[in-house]
Amino acid sequence: MVNMFTCIIGGFLGTGKTTLLMKIAARCRKKEVTVAILVNEMGEVGIDGATIKAEGYNAVELPDGCICCSLSGSLQNALKNIDRDIHPDVLIIEPTGLALPHKVKELVRTSMIDSDRTVIVGLADTKRFDELMANKEEFFRRQLLPSDFLVMTKVDLSTKEETDRISNELRGMNPGKDIVYVSAITGEGIDEVVRRIMG
């Protein structure tokens, strides 16, 4: 049996995680790559899960808690069920915007599922970068630190100069990491993200 690989989409609340993962899933579907999506939400009503299912994807929701802490056992059970029942080529995990992706990666590693590779994509909202740096800098840094590569989302909302300035700041915080500019509106960067995830 071919093993699946896993992609964790990290990023603060409202950064564009669900929007990007739907684009990734659509690209995979075109290539006949099977995708399952595991989405963790804070509230009881799973809005993201419902949106994803409405598009016809295999979606598993873990609502009302955080998969990197209180729901870690539920995450590991869900992973085993996905591996057994769906066994996708690619599993995309969207943790809550308050989760630390390296903890999720460790839980994937110790869940004993057949995942060959786990990639962490770290999303930073171009439009809200300055606000987050002003108010939540330490958390923001910790959240992005374990990323294999970074994505600046919503670049359609900023000028090229603004985007480049933010990109320089992000690079300063994460030396040596590649940064992909992405817009879900224009489609910029999405193929590049898929290429990097698929390896």
Ligand SMILES: Nc1nc2c(ncn2[C@@H]2O[C@H](COP(=O)(O)OP(=O)(O)OP(=O)(O)O)[C@@H](O)[C@H]2O)c(=O)[nH]1
């Ligand atoms: N202009 C623009 N808006 C975007 C882009 N990507 C996402 N958005 C919008 O940003 C908002 C948040 O996007 P989501 O994909 O729900 O963000 P999220 O990170 O999944 O949010 P939570 O799950 O609540 O943490 C939505 O209104 C999206 O339509 C983009 O590239 N450009």
Ligand SMILES: [Mg+2]
């Ligand atoms: Mg979301």
